[in-house]
Amino acid sequence: NPGRQWSLKDFEIGKPLGKGKFGRVYLAREVKSKYIVALKIIFKEQIEKYRIHHQLRREMEIQTNLLHPNILRLYGWFHDDERIFMILEYAYGGELYRELRKKGHFTEKQAATYIASLTHALAYCHEKHVIHRDIKPENLLLDHEGRLKIADFGWSVQSKSKRNTMCGTLDYLAPEMVENKAHDYAVDNWTLGILCYEFLYGAPPFEAESQNDTFKRIVNVDLIFPSTPSISSEAKNLINRLLVKDSSKRLSLQKIMEHPWIIKNVDNL
Numbered sequence: 390n391p392g393r394q395w396s397l398k399d400f401e402i403g404k405p406l407g408k409g410k411f412g413r414v415y416l417a418r419e420v421k422s423k424y425i426v427a428l429k430i431i432f433k434e435q436i437e438k439y440r441i442h443h444q445l446r447r448e449m450e451i452q453t454n455l456l457h458p459n460i461l462r463l464y465g466w467f468h469d470d471e472r473i474f475m476i477l478e479y480a481y482g483g484e485l486y487r488e489l490r491k492k493g494h495f496t497e498k499q500a501a502t503y504i505a506s507l508t509h510a511l512a513y514c515h516e517k518h519v520i521h522r523d524i525k526p527e528n529l530l531l532d533h534e535g536r537l538k539i540a541d542f543g544w545s546v547q548s549k550s551k552r553n554t555m556c557g558t559l560d561y562l563a564p565e566m567v568e569n570k571a572h573d574y575a576v577d578n579w580t581l582g583i584l585c586y587e588f589l590y591g592a593p594p595f596e597a598e599s600q601n602d603t604f605k606r607i608v609n610v611d612l613i614f615p616s617t618p619s620i621s622s623e624a625k626n627l628i629n630r631l632l633v634k635d636s637s638k639r640l641s642l643q644k645i646m647e648h649p650w651i652i653k654n655v656d657n658l
């Protein structure tokens with residue numbers, strides 16, 4: 390229950406699940422209920438050092454208020470002298486990108502199902518004035534039924550194109566982001582195009598040897614469809630209508646849900 394004050398003695402800590410930039414995530418169990426959660430532990434000195442106090446606070450406020458089946462829950466949080474603890478939903482299926490690496494690429498049906506889930510989650514975020522800006526396979530988890538969960542906390546409220554530190558890959562960033570222009574919700578529509586391509590081919594479309602080459606390929610929308618695996622024309626049509634340089638011309642989230650490729654490949658829409 391969200392209102393309750395939690396503390397470390399309420400949890401038994403299990404195996405480490407992974408190590409993020411600012412903290413580690415552990416499997417944990419709430420002692421009384423035996424409920425399994427993931428506990429993200431961030432050291433306060435890291436927060437001071439990287440000066441992410443405001444971003445972290447904002448992310449946690451946003452995350453606590455996002456209630457959607459395809460968004461990982463933040464049940465609550467607590468802190469002690471040197472650490473902040475985030476009590477997160479445990480996704481039993483693990484990281485989506487490991488699934489992608491293992492399989493090489495997903496079937497059109499699987500890819501369309503994940504894109505539909507992401508589109509629903511983003512539509513929910515946008516109506517709450519939250520732009521994600523940083524969706525990539527590393528931030529996606531799967532639950533025990535293989536349902537997609539957006540898991541990272543790089544959320545930001547509608548920003549006036551606040552630059553986010555370009556840490557990590559450019560592959561998923563829209564042209565207006567890499568060119569540091571004002572950007573809006575449509576950056577997430579671009580990223581859906583990137584992810585759709587990566588789910589179907591196993592690698593993002595503008596991958597290149599250097600960041601500079603990736604940058605050039607993004608701003609030129611240098612989109613090439615390999616001959617294998619062979620992909621339906623509807624799938625290519627959706628990707629072509631999302632990876633559009635002019636952000637106002639990208640297919641809207643509503644139109645994605647009505648696209649023939651989604652309608653054809655996704656059950657229980």
Ligand SMILES: Cc1cc(Nc2nc(/C=C/c3ccccc3)nc3cc(N4CCN(C)CC4)ccc23)n[nH]1
Pocket residue numbers: 406407408409413414427461477478479480481482483484530540
């Ligand atoms: C927050 C959270 C994580 C989570 N679940 C899982 N996270 C991570 C890896 C997590 C991680 C964290 C930080 C940085 C890198 C990775 N790995 C997982 C691996 C899992 N398994 C069980 C299923 N196997 C097929 C693969 C290994 C299951 C859940 C996992 N639920 N909620």
